[in-house]
Structures are given as structure tokens and as C-alpha cells.
Amino acid sequence: MSGTLRFFSQRRSLRRLSFYFALSALLCLALADIEISAPDPGRELRLMLAGLFSPRIADLTQWLDATLTTVAFALQGVTLAAALGLVLSAFYQRPWARRLAAGLRSVHEVFWALIFIQVFGFTALTGVLAITLPFCGTIAKVFGEQLEEIDQRPASAVSPGRGGISHFCYTRLPLALHAMRNYTAYRMECAIRSSVVLGFIGLPTIGFHLETALRTGEYSAASALLLTVLALVYSLRFWFRTRWLLVLVPTAFIARPVAAEWHGANLMRFLWECVPAPLRQDWPLEKTQRWLGWLGEQVLAGTWNTVLLAQVALVLTALFALLASPLNSSHFVSGWARRAGDGVLLVLRSLPEYLLNFIFLIVLGPSMLPAALAMTLHNGAIIGHLLGRHSDEMPAPPVPAGPLGRFAYFYVPTLYQRFLAYCFYRWEIIIRETAVLGVLGIPTLGFYIDSAFQFMRFDVAILLIGVNAALILAADWLSRRLRRQFLLAPPLARPALQVESAAYRRPLPGA
Amino acid sequence: MRYLFALLAMLVSLGSIAADNQRPQFTFTAIPDQNEAELVRRFQQVADYLSAELDVDVNYMPVKSYPAAITAFRNNQVQLAWFGGLSGVQARRAVPGSEAIAQGYEDQFFKTYFIAHASAGLQPAEALTDTLRGKTFTFGSKGSTSGRLMPEFHLREAFGKAPGEIFSRVGFSGDHSRTIALVQSGAYQVGAVNYAVWEKAVDNGEVNPDQVSVIWTTPPYADYQWTVRGDIDRQLGAGFKQRLTRALLQLENDSILQAFPRSRFVPADNSVYRAIEETATAIGLLDEF
Known part of the structure; x- marks a missing residue:
């Protein structure tokens, strides 16, 4: 009896939760600037499509070099991040390890790169570090959770003694290793996307030439680069394997050393300039007031726009995910139709939001609309793909019905909890990306951070990056609370593990 | 596996050949103020010209943004840059001792x-x-x-x-x-x-x-200029700055000048851009506070 009651009250609260989210998104939508400001979007879109179907590599050596750099940054970054993340995950019960990991991942790759560029210039060291640090934070978190989920009996059966390391390696690591490998493969896919995005701010990856090609309207060249990115992401499943990595990783580090020419004096100067200006100048009262007022304005405007846009993007993502997930569900499509449907989702998933936003900005003109669309398509495709996959495990509906009825009365209700769990989980990521898209001109926090770097006000840049990190950590905390409160089933409280590992689930050896 | 090791060995040897090839390099950049294809066409010609005049390897490094040009200059990834008025002021503040050495004739009243x-x-x-x-x-x-x-x-x-x-x-x-x-x-x-x-x-x-x-x-103001790092003579030999300045001022190649487009280059110094610095300070773009 009480079980039934709880079921009903939970369902009602889920409905209320969804309602509030949708309502807030509607309010945000009313306040957001979502105008199509380009007078003739169709024309640009036709030119792009024509280019897409006539890919052309303009300069072969340049293309090869950019592709190798993209892969090298990603491979080196993920290798270092996985190594450091593994070390950190072993201490994940300790609060300092959790805080360190959260801090590292709350700053986006692009912002890390903007910081490192100041010290190390446009070098391999900047690119690899910018990927390593945030990825290390994410990997430490997921590895840590994977270590918590394994069977704890072997670890408690053997006394740790003095050999803490061998205790860890023999009793805990082997049980989590398979899941860790799958997750690392997924991170490699993300690293390739990040590596491409770093090109947009000046590092010599594919993104560098892609930005040029898109900006100057050379869509055939852009198409070739875009297809290269897709090919890199898809080919991962063939070459990102232990046997190959034993050779590829050393090769990458030897052929493309992670180095930079830098000077201590430069570093010291940069660090000094990161100290807030009033502190550097002994708090002159009037100037400090003006500075604080000006900083406060940027923080308020940036945060407001970031939250506004992220909220719109979150709910649009959710809608798109629900509507698109049947494309990959055995309840609705099968055979070739399903493969094609999932193919569309995979293409959308493989292109970074930053790149999609750049393309939509060209087509639709400047406003928040391109960013909202970019995030909806990318994140919605990820969630849609996973939901569809989960639906395979559901039994056939008890009452036969048409596709629309099945969708509304069986498919959505059955998957709803899982769906919400995924959406909450992507919330933090959507805020991270929303902030970064400001670099492309929408007045979110990234816009002000980019401006601060532009005028070499590193103190302001660092403070704004800090505000952004705090915003992301707050969203993370809130989403964890909501998940715990509304989604009671234990596997749903931690969707991160499933979201990301499911993409690369391989059968256990011998299973 | 054998092929992989062969590949590895090849890449390692390629890497060491590249390492042997380290001679003092002279690299310059320019603010990306317009279409990149146009910039590459223009500055590749400048690189060829300077290479012939100065008898060193000269490279042009394309960048994505104005601060990227300043950062490359500050980190000594480039020793010379074609800056705008404001970016030049910013760069010279970031690299003490650096100097504006030449501007286009038209840049005096831009x-x-x-x-x-x-x-x-x-x-x-x-x-x-x-x-x-x-x-x-x-x-x-x-x-x-x-x-x-x-x-x-x-x-x-x-x-x-x-x-x-x-x-x-x-x-x-x-x-x-x-x-x-x-x-x-x-x-x-x-x-x-x-x-x-x-x-x-x-x-x-x-x-x-x-x-x-x-x-x-708008009323006229001073704009673009070539700015050089203060330590360039130490990096590329005594008198290099002087030879570089002369080479730029004597540039008469029509195809290069039209690509800029400037009619010729004339001498400049840091004081030419004081008004720009004051304007930028007046609208709050330059002051630290």
C-alpha cells in the first residue's frame, strides 16, 4: 500500500519538477534574444550544403599536419589525464581529492588554453595541458565512482598493511579496470573534439583551418575538414586499443614532444598581473570602487545571460532528446532505418557545440538562437541515443497501439526517470558550454572573459573564470540534490557512469 | 606489430633530423584584421622580401585574433609584428624596450x-x-x-x-x-x-x-605600424634592427605595397602613438583599473 502511494506521489513530484523546468525555460525564452538577424539564411545554408557535398582538401601537407596535431594533442592529453586521474581516484574518498577534481573540471578547456597561451604561447605544451587538466578532473571523478561501485569484499579481506599501492593494485584496480578502459575510450572521443575546438582560438589543430574556411565561406574546404573530424571520431573504435596504444602513445610523445619555449620572467609577470588590480596598487579608494562596480556589472550580466541561455538550452535539449530517441529504438524502427536514424544522432554527437554554434552564427546571424540550437542538437543527440538504447531492454507494450500511442503512453512514461537523470547530468555540461560560447560573441561569461584577455586584464579574466567555475559547481550540486530527491532508484543517482561508458561498452573479456 | 615499430623508428629519426635543423629563426606576425587568404598572400611576399634583404630565414606566423598576435610577440614567438595603433600600444607595454620602427605613409592620417x-x-x-x-x-x-x-x-x-x-x-x-x-x-x-x-x-x-x-x-589618426622587440639585436646579431628598419623603409615592390595597400613605408617611433594611448585610456580600454 505504502509502495503504491509512494509511486503516485513520486510521479506527481516528477511531473511538478518537469513543469517548473519547462516554465522557467519559457520565461527565459521570453527574455532571451533569439532573433534570426541574418536577412537571408537560406542562401548561406544552400552554399554550405553545396560545399558539404563537394569536399576538397586545399593543401595536403597542411591538412596532414593539422590532423596529426589534433590527434597528438588528444592522445597525449588523455594519456596524461588518465594517469593523473587514476592516481587522484585512488584517494577519492578524501575530500581534498574530490575538491581538486571538481575544481579542475569546472574550468573549460578553452579557458585553460587562454591562460596557458599567455605563458607558453601557441605551443604543444599549451594544447596538451589545456586538455589534460579538465579531463584529469572528470576522469578522477568517474574512476573514483567506478572504484566505489566494485565489490568491496576483496579489499576488506586483505589487510592493507604497509603496501597501500599493492593493496590498491591487487584488490581494487583489477575489478574496475574494464569499466575504466571503456570510459577512457569515451574521453578520447571528447579529447578529439576539444582538440579541434582549441584550433578556433589559435592552436594549430584542424579547428584553425576550419575556422578560416568557414569564416571566408570556403565551404568545400570546410567540408573536407569536417569530414576529417567525423572520420577521426569514428575510427577511434578501431585503433584506440591497448595493442596499438603501446606503440602510438610513445610515438606521439617522441615525434611531437610536449614542449614550449618559455621564460621565468614572463611567468612571474603573468602571475603578478593575475593579482587583482586594487591589491597591486594598495587599494586607492575611488579607483577601487569604480573597478569593483565595473567588475560587478560584468559578473551580473555574464551570469544572467549564461543561466538564461543554459536554461533554454536544457529544456530544448530535453525535448529534442525525447523526440529523437525513437530513431534509435527497436520499438519504433529496425534494420536499416534504425542504423540511419542512429547515424544522424551520431553525427550530431560527434560535432562539438562550439563548431555547431560557429556554423549557425554564419547562417542565422548573431543572437542567442545559434548557441541554443547548437547545444540542443549536440546534447539532445547524446541523450536521445542513450534513451533509445535503453528502450531495447523494455518489454513490448502490454496493449498493442499505434506508434503515437506507444510513444505517449508507454515509451515516455517507462523511460521518464532515466531521461530526467540524463538531463540533470548534462545540466552542468550545458552551463560549461554556454559560458564558453560567449567567446564567439554572445554576452555570456565567456564574452567578458575573452574581452579581459583581449585587453590583458588577467586579474579580471581569472576572477571571471572563478565565477564561472562557482556557477558550474553550484549547478553540479543542485543537480545531484535533485537526482537524490526525485530519482530514488540507485543506478539513476549516478548517470555519469552510464552516460559515458555506454557509448563504448564492449563485452567483458570471456563473457 | 613489426610495421608499427618501423613506423615508430621512422618518426623518431624524422624528429631528430628536425631537431638538428635549429638555426636562429626570424618570425613575424600581423593582426588578423581581414580575410586570412589575403593576409597570407600579402605577408608571404613580405617574408620573401625580408629573407632576401636580410639574408636570414624569415617566417610569417598567421594568428587567429588580435590578442594572439600580442601574446606571440610578448612570448618571443615572433620578433616583429604588423600591429594596429591600439594593439601596438598594448604590445609595447607588454614588452618593455620594444619599438615602433615604421608605418605606412597612409597610417599617419588614417x-x-x-x-x-x-x-x-x-x-x-x-x-x-x-x-x-x-x-x-x-x-x-x-x-x-x-x-x-x-x-x-x-x-x-x-x-x-x-x-x-x-x-x-x-x-x-x-x-x-x-x-x-x-x-x-x-x-x-x-x-x-x-x-x-x-x-x-x-x-x-x-x-x-x-x-x-x-x-x-572620422577625423584622421595614426594607425598601423611595424613594431620590433627590444632584444632583437641580441637574438639575431648586432645591427639587425637597423638593417630591418632600412629594408622596410626601402620597400618599393609594387605588388607588396598594393597588397597592403600602402604607397610606401615611412619612419615611426613610439611617440607617434601617444594620442592613441590617451584615447584608449579615455574610454577605459587601457587603464589597469
Whole structure:
């Protein structure tokens, strides 16, 4: 009896939760600037499509070099991040390890790169570090959770003694290793996307030439680069394997050393300039007031726009995910139709939001609309793909019905909890990306951070990056609370593990 | 596996050959103020010219943004750069001892054009008028002299307000070519553009006069210049700065000059840009606070 009651009250609260989210998104939508400001979007879109179907590599050596750099940054970054993340995950019960990991991942790759560029210039060291640090934070978190989920009996059966390391390696690591490998493969896919995005701010990856090609309207060249990115992401499943990595990783580090020419004096100067200006100048009262007022304005405007846009993007993502997930569900499509449907989702998933936003900005003109669309398509495709996959495990509906009825009365209700769990989980990521898209001109926090770097006000840049990190950590905390409160089933409280590992689930050896 | 090891060995040997090839390199960059293809064409010619004149390897390093050019200069990834007025001031502040050595003849009295789409219904005028209020407006890059600093200064002078309060939407197109394209397409009604880029685009037939035209011209100011690091003689040999300056001032190759477009280069020094520095400080772009 009480079980039934709880079921009903939970369902009602889920409905209320969804309602509030949708309502807030509607309010945000009313306040957001979502105008199509380009007078003739169709024309640009036709030119792009024509280019897409006539890919052309303009300069072969340049293309090869950019592709190798993209892969090298990603491979080196993920290798270092996985190594450091593994070390950190072993201490994940300790609060300092959790805080360190959260801090590292709350700053986006692009912002890390903007910081490192100041010290190390446009070098391999900047690119690899910018990927390593945030990825290390994410990997430490997921590895840590994977270590918590394994069977704890072997670890408690053997006394740790003095050999803490061998205790860890023999009793805990082997049980989590398979899941860790799958997750690392997924991170490699993300690293390739990040590596491409770093090109947009000046590092010599594919993104560098892609930005040029898109900006100057050379869509055939852009198409070739875009297809290269897709090919890199898809080919991962063939070459990102232990046997190959034993050779590829050393090769990458030897052929493309992670180095930079830098000077201590430069570093010291940069660090000094990161100290807030009033502190550097002994708090002159009037100037400090003006500075604080000006900083406060940027923080308020940036945060407001970031939250506004992220909220719109979150709910649009959710809608798109629900509507698109049947494309990959055995309840609705099968055979070739399903493969094609999932193919569309995979293409959308493989292109970074930053790149999609750049393309939509060209087509639709400047406003928040391109960013909202970019995030909806990318994140919605990820969630849609996973939901569809989960639906395979559901039994056939008890009452036969048409596709629309099945969708509304069986498919959505059955998957709803899982769906919400995924959406909450992507919330933090959507805020991270929303902030970064400001670099492309929408007045979110990234816009002000980019401006601060532009005028070499590193103190302001660092403070704004800090505000952004705090915003992301707050969203993370809130989403964890909501998940715990509304989604009671234990596997749903931690969707991160499933979201990301499911993409690369391989059968256990011998299973 | 065998092939993989062969590949590994090959890459390692390639890496060591590359390492042997380390000679003092002279690299320069330029602010990406317009279409990248055009910039590469222009500066590759400059690199070839300097290489022949100075008898060293000269490379041009393309960058993505104005601060990227300044950062490369500051980190000694480049020793010489073609900066705008404001970016030059920023770079020389970041690298003590660096100097402006030459500017284009036209850069002594540079101008910004305000251009407008025909649908905005704006007429050419002697001053900035109230008809601009409520229109959409795009600058060039955030750190541009002709695309941001001077137009913003004159807008603030005329209206006593920040651009965000004058116009209904304010954007930063990124570069001058893009500003022209955006205003010509109507994505923005009004834009501020470097007059040299505009006139070159008009000559090349890239501008449709029925759709976009000049409505206002700023008073003249000093703009682009070649700036060199103070330690360049130590890196590339005594007297290098002098030889470089002479090579730039003696540049008479028509094809290079037309690509800029400048009629010739004339001597410059840091004091030429004091007015730019004061203007930037006046609208709050340069002061630390």
C-alpha cells in the first residue's frame, strides 16, 4: 500500500519538477534574444550544403599536419589525464581529492588554453595541458565512482598493511579496470573534439583551418575538414586499443614532444598581473570602487545571460532528446532505418557545440538562437541515443497501439526517470558550454572573459573564470540534490557512469 | 606489430633530423584584421622580401585574433609584428624596450568609415546624428583601432553614452572584411570599418553600392605600424634592427605595397602613438583599473 502511494506521489513530484523546468525555460525564452538577424539564411545554408557535398582538401601537407596535431594533442592529453586521474581516484574518498577534481573540471578547456597561451604561447605544451587538466578532473571523478561501485569484499579481506599501492593494485584496480578502459575510450572521443575546438582560438589543430574556411565561406574546404573530424571520431573504435596504444602513445610523445619555449620572467609577470588590480596598487579608494562596480556589472550580466541561455538550452535539449530517441529504438524502427536514424544522432554527437554554434552564427546571424540550437542538437543527440538504447531492454507494450500511442503512453512514461537523470547530468555540461560560447560573441561569461584577455586584464579574466567555475559547481550540486530527491532508484543517482561508458561498452573479456 | 615499430623508428629519426635543423629563426606576425587568404598572400611576399634583404630565414606566423598576435610577440614567438595603433600600444607595454620602427605613409592620417545598409535609410552626413539611435551596429575586432577604438571614442563624444545604450544591438564582427559582409547582407544596419580595407574592397568590386555606402568619416589618426622587440639585436646579431628598419623603409615592390595597400613605408617611433594611448585610456580600454 505504502509502495503504491509512494509511486503516485513520486510521479506527481516528477511531473511538478518537469513543469517548473519547462516554465522557467519559457520565461527565459521570453527574455532571451533569439532573433534570426541574418536577412537571408537560406542562401548561406544552400552554399554550405553545396560545399558539404563537394569536399576538397586545399593543401595536403597542411591538412596532414593539422590532423596529426589534433590527434597528438588528444592522445597525449588523455594519456596524461588518465594517469593523473587514476592516481587522484585512488584517494577519492578524501575530500581534498574530490575538491581538486571538481575544481579542475569546472574550468573549460578553452579557458585553460587562454591562460596557458599567455605563458607558453601557441605551443604543444599549451594544447596538451589545456586538455589534460579538465579531463584529469572528470576522469578522477568517474574512476573514483567506478572504484566505489566494485565489490568491496576483496579489499576488506586483505589487510592493507604497509603496501597501500599493492593493496590498491591487487584488490581494487583489477575489478574496475574494464569499466575504466571503456570510459577512457569515451574521453578520447571528447579529447578529439576539444582538440579541434582549441584550433578556433589559435592552436594549430584542424579547428584553425576550419575556422578560416568557414569564416571566408570556403565551404568545400570546410567540408573536407569536417569530414576529417567525423572520420577521426569514428575510427577511434578501431585503433584506440591497448595493442596499438603501446606503440602510438610513445610515438606521439617522441615525434611531437610536449614542449614550449618559455621564460621565468614572463611567468612571474603573468602571475603578478593575475593579482587583482586594487591589491597591486594598495587599494586607492575611488579607483577601487569604480573597478569593483565595473567588475560587478560584468559578473551580473555574464551570469544572467549564461543561466538564461543554459536554461533554454536544457529544456530544448530535453525535448529534442525525447523526440529523437525513437530513431534509435527497436520499438519504433529496425534494420536499416534504425542504423540511419542512429547515424544522424551520431553525427550530431560527434560535432562539438562550439563548431555547431560557429556554423549557425554564419547562417542565422548573431543572437542567442545559434548557441541554443547548437547545444540542443549536440546534447539532445547524446541523450536521445542513450534513451533509445535503453528502450531495447523494455518489454513490448502490454496493449498493442499505434506508434503515437506507444510513444505517449508507454515509451515516455517507462523511460521518464532515466531521461530526467540524463538531463540533470548534462545540466552542468550545458552551463560549461554556454559560458564558453560567449567567446564567439554572445554576452555570456565567456564574452567578458575573452574581452579581459583581449585587453590583458588577467586579474579580471581569472576572477571571471572563478565565477564561472562557482556557477558550474553550484549547478553540479543542485543537480545531484535533485537526482537524490526525485530519482530514488540507485543506478539513476549516478548517470555519469552510464552516460559515458555506454557509448563504448564492449563485452567483458570471456563473457 | 613489426610495421608499427618501423613506423615508430621512422618518426623518431624524422624528429631528430628536425631537431638538428635549429638555426636562429626570424618570425613575424600581423593582426588578423581581414580575410586570412589575403593576409597570407600579402605577408608571404613580405617574408620573401625580408629573407632576401636580410639574408636570414624569415617566417610569417598567421594568428587567429588580435590578442594572439600580442601574446606571440610578448612570448618571443615572433620578433616583429604588423600591429594596429591600439594593439601596438598594448604590445609595447607588454614588452618593455620594444619599438615602433615604421608605418605606412597612409597610417599617419588614417580614417574609419561608418557604413550603412540601404534599408537603414541613413544619409551621408558631416556629423554623427540622432538618426543612428536604435539601429544595429557592428564593430570589427574588440581590440581594433579603426574598427573599435576610434569609432567608439567618437560615438561616446557625440552621444555621451556607451555604444550599447545608443544602438539596439552591438556586435564585434572579428575583422573588417566580415564587417563589410555583415552590413552588406543586412545582418547589421551600420558598421565601422577601416577605410583602406573598404576602398580596396570597392576597387575589387566586392561592394554593391546599391546596398551599402559610407555615411560618415572620422577625423584622421595614426594607425598601423611595424613594431620590433627590444632584444632583437641580441637574438639575431648586432645591427639587425637597423638593417630591418632600412629594408622596410626601402620597400618599393609594387605588388607588396598594393597588397597592403600602402604607397610606401615611412619612419615611426613610439611617440607617434601617444594620442592613441590617451584615447584608449579615455574610454577605459587601457587603464589597469
